[in-house]
Amino acid sequence: MNTKIKKIITACALFLGLGLTAGRVSAAEDTTPVITLGTSLTANQKQGTLDVLKRALSDSSSYNxxxxxxxxxxxxxxxxxxxxxxxxxxxSSAAIEKNSSGSGINVRILNYNGQNNITTITANQYRNAAVTAGITDANIYVTSAIPIDGSGALAGIYKAYAKSGKKLNQKQITAAQDELNTLSGITKENKGKEGYSDAQLNNAVAGAKKEMAQKGSNITKNQIITIVNNQIENNNLTNVITNEQKQQIVNILVEIRDSGALNSSSFKQQASQAMSAIQKSAKGIFAKLNTSENRNALQKLWDAIVNFFTSLFSSFSK
Structure with a gap:
C-alpha cells in the first residue's frame, strides 16, 4: 500500500478514535451525580452533609x-x-442522579444525625414539583444539617440542571414552586384532620396532571375543574378539602398548563410514575380508599366467591 495512503488512514483512525473517546467522556459526565451544598454550612456540616448524600447514591465513586x-x-x-x-x-442540600428511562422521579428525605430536618416540604411535594419543573427519571435525595423548610434543596437541583446544559423552563420552575407552596399550605391547614394525608393530596394532583396530559395543552379551565373534582373524590378528600383549597389546586393546574409543561411528551409518563411512587410509599392509606382500582379488586374477589359456590352447587346437583 502506498506510504502516503497509509499515513492518511492512520491519521483518520486516530481522529475517529479521539472522537469516540470524547463522546464517551461526554456521556459519562452527563450521568454523573451532582451534590448541591448550601453556602451557609460550616466545614463540619458540609462534610456531614456530603457523607449523608454520598451514602444514598447508587455509585458515589464519582460525583460533581x-x-x-x-x-x-x-x-x-x-x-x-x-x-x-x-x-x-x-x-438544605440535595443530590440528584439520573435513573433509567421511564422510572420516574424518586425522592427520599434523609436524616442528618438521626433527625429529619426538612420541616415543611414532604417527599411527595418535592416529587410533584420536580415533575412540573420538567425533571425526568431521576433519584433525588434531600437533607439539611439544621431544621429548615427545604427550599434551598430544590433551588440547587434547578441550578444543577442549568450547569449541565439542560436548563429548565423558568415558567415551569415558577409553576412548580407555586404548586409546592400551595400543597404545603393545604397540608399544613389540614394537619391532624381525620381522613386527610399529604399522600392523598399529592396523588390527586399527580393524577390530575396525568389526565391533563392526556387531553393536551388546549385543555380548558372547566375541564381542569372537572378533573380536580374527580381526583379529590377518588382520593376520598371530598369532605376534607374546602372550596377555597380546591380553587387553589385548580389555579396551580391552570398555571402548569400555561407554563408549557403539557407540551412535553414525557409529562404524562412522569406524572403516572409519580402516582405509583406516592401510592407505594403509603400503601396502608391507599388500600383503604374507595378507588376504582380497589373496587375492581373487590369485584374480582366477589366474582371468585360466586364462581366457587356456583361450581360447588353445580357439582351437588349432578
Missing part, C-alpha cells in the same frame, strides 16, 4: 458538587413570590 447561594434562591425561587435576597442563608 456545586454551592447554592442566596443569589440562587433569588434566581430560581423569587419569581414565584418568595422574597429571598442574595444574603439569604442556605442549609
Amino acid at each position: 458538587t456545586l454551592t447554592v447561594t442566596g443569589s440562587d434562591l433569588v434566581t430560581y425561587l423569587n419569581p414565584s413570590g418568595s422574597s429571598f435576597t442574595s444574603s439569604s442563608g442556605v442549609w
Whole structure:
C-alpha cells in the first residue's frame, strides 16, 4: 500500500478514535451525580452533609458538587413570590442522579444525625414539583444539617440542571414552586384532620396532571375543574378539602398548563410514575380508599366467591 495512503488512514483512525473517546467522556459526565451544598454550612456540616448524600447514591465513586447561594434562591425561587435576597442563608442540600428511562422521579428525605430536618416540604411535594419543573427519571435525595423548610434543596437541583446544559423552563420552575407552596399550605391547614394525608393530596394532583396530559395543552379551565373534582373524590378528600383549597389546586393546574409543561411528551409518563411512587410509599392509606382500582379488586374477589359456590352447587346437583 502506498506510504502516503497509509499515513492518511492512520491519521483518520486516530481522529475517529479521539472522537469516540470524547463522546464517551461526554456521556459519562452527563450521568454523573451532582451534590448541591448550601453556602451557609460550616466545614463540619458540609462534610456531614456530603457523607449523608454520598451514602444514598447508587455509585458515589464519582460525583460533581456545586454551592447554592442566596443569589440562587433569588434566581430560581423569587419569581414565584418568595422574597429571598442574595444574603439569604442556605442549609438544605440535595443530590440528584439520573435513573433509567421511564422510572420516574424518586425522592427520599434523609436524616442528618438521626433527625429529619426538612420541616415543611414532604417527599411527595418535592416529587410533584420536580415533575412540573420538567425533571425526568431521576433519584433525588434531600437533607439539611439544621431544621429548615427545604427550599434551598430544590433551588440547587434547578441550578444543577442549568450547569449541565439542560436548563429548565423558568415558567415551569415558577409553576412548580407555586404548586409546592400551595400543597404545603393545604397540608399544613389540614394537619391532624381525620381522613386527610399529604399522600392523598399529592396523588390527586399527580393524577390530575396525568389526565391533563392526556387531553393536551388546549385543555380548558372547566375541564381542569372537572378533573380536580374527580381526583379529590377518588382520593376520598371530598369532605376534607374546602372550596377555597380546591380553587387553589385548580389555579396551580391552570398555571402548569400555561407554563408549557403539557407540551412535553414525557409529562404524562412522569406524572403516572409519580402516582405509583406516592401510592407505594403509603400503601396502608391507599388500600383503604374507595378507588376504582380497589373496587375492581373487590369485584374480582366477589366474582371468585360466586364462581366457587356456583361450581360447588353445580357439582351437588349432578
